Each structure stands twice: as C-alpha cells, then as structure tokens.
Amino acid sequence: MxxxxxxxxxLRSRGRxxxxxxxxxxxxxxxxxxxxxxxxxxxxxxxxxLGVPFxxxxxxxxxxxxxxxxxxxxxxxxxxxxxxxxxxxxxxxDTPVVLMGYLNPVEVLGYADFAxxxxxxxxxxxxxxxxxxxxxxxLLASLQSSGIDPIFLVAxxxxxxxxxxxxxxxxxxxxxxxxxxxxxxxxxxxxxxAEKLEHIRVATELPVGVGFGIKDAVTAAQVAELADAVIVGxxxxxxxxxxxDRPQAVAKEVGKLIAGMRHSMDAQPEVAA
Amino acid sequence: MASTxxxxxxxxxxxxxxxxxxxxxxVAETLMGPLQDLREAYEKHxxxxxxxxxxxxxxxxxxxRPSPIYHAARLSRxxxxxxxxxxxxxxxxxxxxxxxxxxxxxxxxxxxxKSRIIAETGxxxxxxxxxxxxxxxxxxxxxxxxxxxxxxxEANVYRMRLxxxxxxxxxxxxxxxxxxxxxxxxxxxxxxxxxFYIIGTVxxxxxxxxxxxxxxxxxxxxxxxxxxxxxxxxxxxxVACVGGGSNAIGLFYPxxxxxxxAMYGVEAAxxxxxxxxxxxxxxxxxxxxLHGNRTYLMEDRDGQIIETHSISAGLDYPGxxxxxxxxxxxxxxxxxxxTDDEALEAFHRLTRTEGIIPALExxxxxxxxxxxxPTMSQDKVILLNLSGRGDKDMHTVAALEGLxx
Numbered sequence: 187m188x189x190x191x192x193x194x195x196x197l198r199s200r201g202r203x204x205x206x207x208x209x210x211x212x213x214x215x216x217x218x219x220x221x222x223x224x225x226x227x228x229x230x231x232x233x234x235x236l237g238v239p240f241x242x243x244x245x246x247x248x249x250x251x252x253x254x255x256x257x258x259x260x261x262x263x264x265x266x267x268x269x270x271x272x273x274x275x276x277x278x279x280d281t282p283v284v285l286m287g288y289l290n291p292v293e294v295l296g297y298a299d300f301a302x303x304x305x306x307x308x309x310x311x312x313x314x315x316x317x318x319x320x321x322x323x324x325l326l327a328s329l330q331s332s333g334i335d336p337i338f339l340v341a342x343x344x345x346x347x348x349x350x351x352x353x354x355x356x357x358x359x360x361x362x363x364x365x366x367x368x369x370x371x372x373x374x375x376x377x378x379x380a381e382k383l384e385h386i387r388v389a390t391e392l393p394v395g396v397g398f399g400i401k402d403a404v405t406a407a408q409v410a411e412l413a414d415a416v417i418v419g420x421x422x423x424x425x426x427x428x429x430x431d432r433p434q435a436v437a438k439e440v441g442k443l444i445a446g447m448r449h450s451m452d453a454q455p456e457v458a459a
Numbered sequence: 460m461a462s463t464x465x466x467x468x469x470x471x472x473x474x475x476x477x478x479x480x481x482x483x484x485x486v487a488e489t490l491m492g493p494l495q496d497l498r499e500a501y502e503k504h505x506x507x508x509x510x511x512x513x514x515x516x517x518x519x520x521x522x523x524r525p526s527p528i529y530h531a532a533r534l535s536r537x538x539x540x541x542x543x544x545x546x547x548x549x550x551x552x553x554x555x556x557x558x559x560x561x562x563x564x565x566x567x568x569x570x571x572x573k574s575r576i577i578a579e580t581g582x583x584x585x586x587x588x589x590x591x592x593x594x595x596x597x598x599x600x601x602x603x604x605x606x607x608x609x610x611x612x613e614a615n616v617y618r619m620r621l622x623x624x625x626x627x628x629x630x631x632x633x634x635x636x637x638x639x640x641x642x643x644x645x646x647x648x649x650x651x652x653x654x655f656y657i658i659g660t661v662x663x664x665x666x667x668x669x670x671x672x673x674x675x676x677x678x679x680x681x682x683x684x685x686x687x688x689x690x691x692x693x694x695x696x697x698v699a700c701v702g703g704g705s706n707a708i709g710l711f712y713p714x715x716x717x718x719x720x721a722m723y724g725v726e727a728a729x730x731x732x733x734x735x736x737x738x739x740x741x742x743x744x745x746x747x748x749l750h751g752n753r754t755y756l757m758e759d760r761d762g763q764i765i766e767t768h769s770i771s772a773g774l775d776y777p778g779x780x781x782x783x784x785x786x787x788x789x790x791x792x793x794x795x796x797x798t799d800d801e802a803l804e805a806f807h808r809l810t811r812t813e814g815i816i817p818a819l820e821x822x823x824x825x826x827x828x829x830x831x832x833p834t835m836s837q838d839k840v841i842l843l844n845l846s847g848r849g850d851k852d853m854h855t856v857a858a859l860e861g862l863x864x
Contacts (some may be wrong), residue, residue, distance in 0.1 A: 241632060241763040242749060244644045245487040251631055263761040289485060289748045291762035316485045316748065320475060343492035343651060352488075366489060367649035 189282040189310045190335050190358040193232060194393045194414065203410040205230055205448055206395060208286065208419030209440070210237035210253035211270055212262030214430040218437070220273045225437035227281050230448030234274075235313070235417065238267050238287030245315045247370035249420040252427060264291050264300070268307040275308035284311035284337055284358070292325070301328035311358045313337040319355050326355060335359075342366050342378065346385055353390035359415060360392050365399045370420030374399040380412050403450035410451040418447065469715050471785065476665020476752075479788060481781035484664045486751045490644075493651045498666045500571050505673065510566065517562045518677060521595070522552050524559075525681040528689060528842070534812045534829075541695065541835035543828050545815070545845040546682045548706065555818065555847030556678060556706045557588035561657055563674035565592035568655035575599040575654045579643040581608055581636035581702070582773035582820065583615025584847055585659030590624035600624040603642040605635040608772045615851050633766040636776045640750055660703025661780030664751030668780050675709025678844065683713050686842055694842040696721045696831065700823040701741065701794065702774035704783045706846035711792060721793070724783060725827040727769035728796035738767035740779050741787050741794040754781040770799040770855065771819035773847075801826040806849065806856065818847035819855065 187195070197204055207226050211219050223234055239257035243250060271283050285304065292300045292314065304312065312334055317325065319338060329336050335358030340349055343366065353360060364379050365371050379396060386394050396409045397417030406416045422440050429436050471478045484494065504510040518524040527550070531543045548556035561578075568576060576593045579602070580586030586602040593600035602624050609616055609628045619626050632638040640663075647656040661668045661675070686694050697714060699707035701724040714720045729737035737743065740755040747756040749764060757765050757777040769775045786792035797805075802819060805826035810816045817825055821844070828843045835841070849856075857864045 241765075242637060242641050244641050244750070245489075245648065247645070248631070255632075258763060261761070290756070290758065290764070293747050293753075294758065294760065294762035315487050316751070318484060318486070318488060318491055321483050321485055339488035341487070341489035341492070343489050345492060348491065363487075363489060366651055368645045371649065 188333065188335055188358065189280070190233065193282050194359065197232060203413070203451055204232040204395065204415035205444065205451060206233045206235055206415050206417040207231050207422055207444055208235040208237060208417060209422060209426065210239055210250065210257050211267045212239060212257035212260050213253040213423070213426055214256045215433055216260050216262055216266060218433045219270050222437045222440060223274045224278065225441040226444050227278060229441040229444035231444055233282045233284060233415070235284045235286050236267065236271065238264060238285055238291060240288040240291060243288060245368055247368040247420060249370045249424050249427065253423045256430065264295055268303050271307040271309055282310040283308065284313055285309055286313040286315065289314050289317050297325045297328040301332040301334060304334055305332035309334060311335040311337045313361060315339070319352055322355065337361055339363050340386055342382060349386055350389045353392065356392060358392070360386060360390060360394045361417065362386060362394055362396045362413070363398045364396050367398070369398050371399055372401060374405060376408055376412070379409070383412055403446045406447040407450040407453065416451065471782065472665060472669050476669065478782045478785035481754050481784040482665060482668055482752050484751065485748050485753065486664045487648065489648050489651070490664070494664055500567060501666055501670050504567055504570060510570065514563055514566055517566070518559065522558050522562060523550065524677065526550050528682060528685045530689065531813050534809065535832065537812060538829060538832040540832040540837060541839035541841045542837065543832055543841045543843055544686060544689070544694070545843050546678060546710065548678060548844060548846045549815070549817065549821070549848035553588045553591050554850060555584040555588065556675060556709060557585045557659060558591065559677055559709070560659065560671050560674040560705065561585070561588040561592045564655070564657040565596055565598070568598065569596055571655065573653055573655035575650065576657055577601045577603070577643050577646050577654055578657045578659060579603045579636065579639040580659060581639070581775055582771065583608065583612040583619065583851065584773060586624070586626070587615050587618050589657050590619040590622035593624065594622045601627060601646065603627050603629050603639040603646070605629050605633070605639050607634045608636065611855060612772055612851060613854065636772070637764065660705040661708050661782060662703045662750055662752060662754065662778055668752065668782055671705055672708045672712055672782060675705050676712045678706065678709035679711060679713035682710060682842060686840070690840055693717050693720050694840040695835070696723060696841045698723045698725065698824050698828045698841055699844040700725045700774060700820050700846060701779060701783060702727070702738070702776050702820065704780035706844050708780060708782055710844040715791065722791065723827060724792055724794045725823045726794060726796040727771060727774035727823060728798040729768040731798055732796055736768040737796065738769040738775050738777065739796040740777060741783060742796045746784065749778050752781045754778050754784045770802060771823070773818070773820040774823065795827060797823045797826040803859070805829055815845070816849035817845055818849050819852045821846045
C-alpha cells in the first residue's frame with residue numbers, strides 16, 4: 187500500500203478529512219523549507235504538496251508565481267527539491283509528499299531519472315500541471331515502476347467522459363480544481379463543487395481533494411464536508427510572502443494558519459439534521 | 460522515400476496535434492474542454508463553404524489580398540547573384556502578415572458565439588491586427604503585452620488603444636512576449652465561457668499550430684502561383700524570419716511537396732549565438748515543453764526558460780512553432796540565424812535600394828537573402844517573405860543613431 191493510500195485509509199477510519207498544504211520549495215529561501223514542512227505536519231497537515239519552482243507557471247495566479255520567482259532567485263532546481271524531501275524524510279517517514287509543478291524541468295532531467303530520484307528521495311506522488319492524461323504515457327510508466335502515484339486534475343470544464351479517462355490512470359487521489367481560473371482566485375461556489383464531486387465519485391473510489399480558491403479556515407471547513415481532502419496553497423504562500431524578510435518566522439506563522447484550518451475542519455458541524 | 464516523408468509532412472499534425480515528437484496538448488485540465496470545443500469548431504468551419512467564402516471576401520476586401528510579389532531587381536543586381544523576389548505581406552492592412560490569421564480566428568470566434576477576444580503580443584503587430592478585427596466585429600478586446608515591449612513599441616500600444624482594445628502591461632517574469640502569453644492563458648482559464656483566445660503564432664496547444672498555419676498558408680498559396688507566372692517556374696529557395704514562425708510556415712507549407720524548393724528559416728541571433736544573448740531556439744536550443752506544446756526552447760540546465768534577446772520584439776521569444784521543430788529534424792527546412800547588426804544593415808540596404816522599409820523582424824530574412832544571393836548564379840530565384848513594414852520600428856532605429864523622434 188502506498189504512503190498516500192495508507193494515509194487516506196487511516197484518516198477514513200478516524201472519520202477525519204485530509205488537510206493538504208501547498209508551499210513552493212525554496213520560498214522565500216531554501217533553508218526555510220524543511221523546517222516549514224515539519225511545522226505544517228505538527229500543526230495538523232496530513233499530506234504535503236511541495237511546489238517545484240518554474241519560470242513560467244501558466245496555471246498559477248500572481249501569489250504562487252511570485253513564490254516561484256523568489257525560489258528561482260536562489261536557483262532552486264529539482265535536485266534541490268529532492269534533497270529537501272530526503273532531509274524531511276529523515277525524521278518523518280509517514281507523511282506523504284506530493285511534488286506539484288510543470289513538465290519542462292522533468293523533461294530536462296529525463297522521465298526515468300526523475301522517477302528514480304524522486305523515489306530515492308521519498309516522494310510519494312507527482313502532479314504535473316501541464317500534463318494531461320493524453321500526453322502522460324511515458325511519464326506514467328516511469329512513475330509507476332518507481333511506485334509513485336500520478337496525481338491528476340479534474341476541472342469544472344471536464345466532461346464525464348474525460349473524468350473517466352483521468353480516473354482510469356490516476357492513483358493516490360484525484361485533485362478537483364474548484365474554480366475556473368488560476369490558483370488563488372476567489373469565486374468558489376460550493377454548490378457547483380458538490381455537484382461535480384458526485385460525478386467524480388461515480389467514476390472512482392479514489393479519495394478526492396479540492397483545491398484552488400480555499401482561502402481561510404471557514405472555506406476549508408465547508409469544503410471538508412464535501413471532499414476527502416482540502417488543499418490550501420495561495421493563502422499560505424501569501425503569508426510566506428509577507429514574511430519574506432523574516433524567514434525565521436515562516437514555519438511558526440504558517441503553522442498557526444494550518445492549526446486554525448485543522449481546528450475548523452475537525453469541529454463538529456453545528457446541528458446535523 | 461523522401462517523397463513519402465514529404466507527403467506525410469503535409470498531413471501533419473496527427474489527430475492529437477503531433478508533428479513527429481513535437482506539438483501536442485500540454486495544458487492544465489481546465490483548458491482541455493475549451494480546446495476540444497475549439498478543435499471541433501475549427502474542423503467544422505474549415506470545411507464549411509459559407510465560412511470560407513466569408514473569409515476569402517474579408518481577405519480580399521478588408522486585408523487587400525492578394526499581396527503582390529515584387530522583383531527586387533536593383534538589390535539583386537547589386538548583390539550580383541540570385542534574383543530576389545519579395546512577397547509583400549507588408550502591404551496588408553495593419554502592415555504585416557498577422558492580420559491573415561486574426562481575420563480567420565475572429566470569424567471563428569463569432570461563429571462560436573464568443574463575445575470577448577484576448578491576445579498576446581510582442582512587437583504589437585498581432586495585438587494591432589487583433590484589435591483591428593475586434594473593432595470591426597464589435598467584440599471586446601484585451602491584449603497582453605510585456606512591460607518591456609510596451610516601452611519599445613509605444614506607437615503600436617497607442618494604435619491598439621485607438622482601436623478600442625485594453626492593453627495590459629505584463630510585469631511578471633522577463634516582461635516580454637512569453638510572459639504576455641502566460642498571462643493571456645491565465646485570462647483564458649478564468650473566462651473560458653465567453654472568451655476566444657487568438658494566438659498570434661504557430662505555437663501553443665493543438666489546434667493552434669495547425670489552425671494558425673492554415674490561416675497563414677494563404678501567403679504560400681498565392682506566392683506559388685504568382686512566382687510561376689512571373690518567372691515561369693518554382694523558386695530555388697524560400698526565405699522567412701522565424702520567431703514563433705507563422706509567416707515562415709505560411710510561406711513554406713504550400714511548397715512542402717515541391718522537393719526542388721529549398722526552405723530557410725531565419726532566427727534572431729541577437730548579439731551573436733556565442734554570446735547566449737539571442738532568440739534562436741532552433742539553432743541553439745533543445746527540445747522541451749512550454750506554452751502547451753513540445754518544441755525547441757531556450758532553457759537553462761534546470762529546465763527554466765531563459766530570457767531571450769533580439770532587436771526585434773516580434774522575434775524575442777524562447778520557443779518556436781512545433782512544425783518548424785519537425786521540419787528541422789526531418790531536414791525539409793534549414794534554420795540559421797542573423798545578428799541584430801546584420802538585420803539592421805539589411806534594414807537600411809533594402810530601404811535605400813528598393814524604397815521599401817522592412818520591419819526589423821523581416822530584416823532578418825532580408826539579411827539572410829543578402830548573404831545567400833551572391834553565392835548563387837543569376838538565374839536562381841529566392842522568394843523572400845517580407846512579413847511586415849518598418850513603420851513601427853522608427854523609434855528603435857532612430858534611437859540607435861542617437862535620434863529621438
């Protein structure tokens with residue numbers, strides 16, 4: 187059983203929803219990242235999504251674009267990201283880590299080398315934003331032979347036919363992009379999310395995470411009622427940006443945000459009819 | 460064997476948008492549905508006689524097609540070699556080949572019921588061509604342009620605003636064409652329901668490289684007939700500048716099966732390929748994935764896209780259309796590069812010998828033809844795509860001479 191699968195199994199048995207924070211590796215500087223990952227786990231994160239910086243993050247809004255730019259000022263490469271995961275794994279063997287990024291850095295490294303190095307570092311899943319299932323054959327083969335879960339996106343514009351196609355190749359969990367827009371946008375419509383999740387659940391038994399547009403503890407709790415996992419990115423990265431000149435405060439402050447979301451997600455719904 | 464390969468060349472891309480290993484569909488899931496819709500609409504209308512008749516009428520009455528071919532006899536004589544013929548895309552409405560494509564995509568947008576048009580632009584020619592057709596069709600128009608390009612192409616920014624477009628100055632990344640494209644994609648993701656994205660070159664996710672090529676192929680279709688009427692035969696060589704590569708593919712495509720016609724794409728060598736300050740991915744880059752397709756890119760060893768340099772904003776792009784990547788690998792076309800200095804020299808030379816002021820982009824093709832012609836005999840024919848006029852570059856050229864205009 188993969189680390190992601192067993193983590194979701196445990197959560198399910200405890201009736202708890204997963205909280206998945208996203209941060210960009212090396213933002214605002216490389217030394218911050220590993221302590222930050224540990225702090226997020228301590229504050230209640232169940233899985234980690236670690237962003238691999240890229241010069242042209244087409245699917246991201248300004249907040250995460252700037253995070254990439256800050257990391258790239260330190261020339262943070264995939265190799266550096268693997269080193270960070272490896273260091274994190276020395277003291278945390280249980281929390282799954284999913285790399286999220288764009289295809290080109292992976293292409294340059296080569297699919298086979300990428301998968302092997304990711305596995306050695308202790309990476310559990312890979313989400314390549316600009317790689318739809320249609321183009322993913324070769325990378326999928328490499329990831330699967332390394333026991334790494336390929337995570338795919340489903341969007342509001344995804345037809346039922348495509349949902350089936352995506353779920354047929356996905357493992358670990360399915361990532362539902364809750365809005366038409368880039369990361370950090372704020373027009374989340376819970377009714378629409380609930381409806382789309384029903385369509386996804388018809389196609390797969392995999393856990394479904396919801397991300398893009400979850401900006402605070404209240405939204406996190408609302409989404410947790412619908413989904414198996416709540417993915418939070420821009421709200422955390424924005425805080426990191428505010429603290430860019432006080433990097434030593436990042437782990438603690440982001441930890442506080444996570445703890446607030448955890449608390450709100452775990453609170454009993456007021457009156458269950 | 461070669462003829463089989465070339466027959467296949469004209470049939471590309473395949474159903475999934477691949478030109479050999481290049482092209483394809485590398486976008487976030489949110490755009491997969493809209494791209495499918497676009498593909499279906501495009502395939503439907505491309506075979507619809509009403510649509511094609513409307514397109515032909517617009518190209519004739521609004522753009523001013525066919526554009527003539529002109530024998531640059533004085534320049535050819537001075538160079539003492541092959542005869543240079545210019546396909547005059549600079550005479551089109553709005554001053555460049557870009558409008559061939561925007562007219563086509565705008566008609567498609569209207570048939571798809573989209574009320575809002577977005578575009579990216581580098582030199583501003585595609586932005587102007589888009590704002591122009593949007594004004595004519597009464598569609599809302601937003602053009603994304605890198606902050607650096609906004610500064611160096613002021614006149615075109617003003618033209619777009621006159622035409623009623625909103626010009627958004629993009630401040631992320633290197634603040635040039637690639638960042639404008641990123642920003643336009645982000646806009647599209649957020650407004651897929653009512654917005655049509657008019658990409659200006661033969662790059663981007665499928666079906667854009669094929670669709671833009673098909674709209675630009677009018678250049679080569681006309682030229683193939685015209686040059687035979689003028690010279691009694693096919694040309695020996697085609698020459699065109701390549702940024703994204705839309706004017707070059709527009710000229711090349713109808714000649715792909717004519718094996719005796721050599722094809723030369725000319726990239727921007729900027730300060731020189733050896734300096735690293737250039738925009739020549741086919742000559743000095745390697746394959747990768749950017750902006751929805753796999754193609755040759757300028758990137759560092761970590762796969763980050765690097766900043767490009769060219770005196771011409773329209774060539775200042777780190778990628779290139781995937782069909783060019785395939786034509787390069789298959790050997791059907793050859794690619795070379797011309798420096799800023801060579802392009803400037805050609806700019807002045809054509810202006811003084813023929814009374815035609817070329818765009819700085821097209822000046823790269825002129826420079827290459829000037830290099831080639833003397834090595835060929837006088838009975839040989841070079842057909843050069845003069846993709847745009849130089850009016851927009853007056854500031855840049857004057858500034859190099861220390862003048863402010």
